[in-house]
Amino acid sequence: MSQSADVSFIGEDDSEYFRRLFDRTFNNLNTRYLLPADEDEVKRSELHHRMMQFVFQGNNYVGPVKEALQFGQHRRVAFNTYSVLDLGTGSGLWAINMADEFPRAEVIGIDLAPLQPRSVPPNCTFELCDLESGIPYPDGYFDFIHARSIHTGIRDYSQFLREITRLLRPGGLVLLIEPDLIPIVDGRPVARAPANLAAGEWSTFWETYRGCLTRQDIDVTVPQRLTDMLTATGAFENIVKRDGNIPVGFWPKDPHLLSVGQLQWLDYDLLLPALRPMFLFHGLTENQVQSLITGAQRDLYHPVAELSTHINIVHASKHL
Numbered sequence: 001m002s003q004s005a006d007v008s009f010i011g012e013d014d015s016e017y018f019r020r021l022f023d024r025t026f027n028n029l030n031t032r033y034l035l036p037a038d039e040d041e042v043k044r045s046e047l048h049h050r051m052m053q054f055v056f057q058g059n060n061y062v063g064p065v066k067e068a069l070q071f072g073q074h075r076r077v078a079f080n081t082y083s084v085l086d087l088g089t090g091s092g093l094w095a096i097n098m099a100d101e102f103p104r105a106e107v108i109g110i111d112l113a114p115l116q117p118r119s120v121p122p123n124c125t126f127e128l129c130d131l132e133s134g135i136p137y138p139d140g141y142f143d144f145i146h147a148r149s150i151h152t153g154i155r156d157y158s159q160f161l162r163e164i165t166r167l168l169r170p171g172g173l174v175l176l177i178e179p180d181l182i183p184i185v186d187g188r189p190v191a192r193a194p195a196n197l198a199a200g201e202w203s204t205f206w207e208t209y210r211g212c213l214t215r216q217d218i219d220v221t222v223p224q225r226l227t228d229m230l231t232a233t234g235a236f237e238n239i240v241k242r243d244g245n246i247p248v249g250f251w252p253k254d255p256h257l258l259s260v261g262q263l264q265w266l267d268y269d270l271l272l273p274a275l276r277p278m279f280l281f282h283g284l285t286e287n288q289v290q291s292l293i294t295g296a297q298r299d300l301y302h303p304v305a306e307l308s309t310h311i312n313i314v315h316a317s318k319h320l
């Protein structure tokens, strides 16, 4: 793929790709995306990746990925390769792990910021691109497209799915993974925290987060609607939804779920302060933000209820 106006390749000095806002570092490509692009956010992305590997029993994916990447199954057999795309790659760990697992594949990770390691497998590359402005690859170029925990950066998710459809070859596979932004408390989703509810401050924090995203024109219902939205494209078959609750913290008795819960807890411990700039940007005062974060931390550090997050996982094949 040659360099185009929409894609940047990173040299040693990458300061031009970042900006500062409310004491954190952010990407410079899409100023509406208000989660930081810094070391803590990379750590959070790595924790998220490790947590999902636990959920997938040590794998990087669910669904017929091996079939989609089987040599001889696709149109570019003459080139002896197949192509995998990771949209909103963050730390890039997923792409790196996929490149190791499928050494004959070219794996491309795209993000707003150059957060990924410089030293990667030879079949793995990272590119800068705002996914809201289109993805500069030809129709049908990819065999497998992965997009995980990215909907908070995409204002028109239907258009995003149309772009994924365009990029996939016929028979190619898409895997979408989006956690809900409505917390689960003692097994029940809590969209609005009534007074005296256990983990009320936790729920209020998430309600405020959803409010800020909505003001940024992000549709916070996308995670629950992934299957419907994919079906509405009319371009996919074998649409399979798998969903479930990810525990948050140390309450699960089962050792496997306990590991998942610990990783998710560490992720959220970093997420709470990461949202400070977004809250300030949306006009909350320093005091309001401080009390939102310390309140949510109280519920995270000294839980009086079992917290979880509902996660939505959908894979599907593009019609032949």
Ligand SMILES: C[S@@+](CC[C@H](N)C(=O)[O-])C[C@H]1O[C@@H](n2cnc3c(N)ncnc32)[C@H](O)[C@@H]1O
Residues within 6 Å of the ligand: 027, 030, 033, 037, 045, 046, 048, 049, 087, 088, 089, 090, 091, 110, 111, 112, 113, 129, 130, 131, 132, 147, 148, 149, 150, 152, 153, 154
């Ligand atoms: C929450 S992180 C998830 C990272 C990774 N997919 C994972 O599951 O660990 C979201 C990532 O998507 C990127 N992102 C958000 N909106 C984007 C956009 N419009 N274009 C490109 N990347 C975007 C962010 O920079 C961030 O690295």
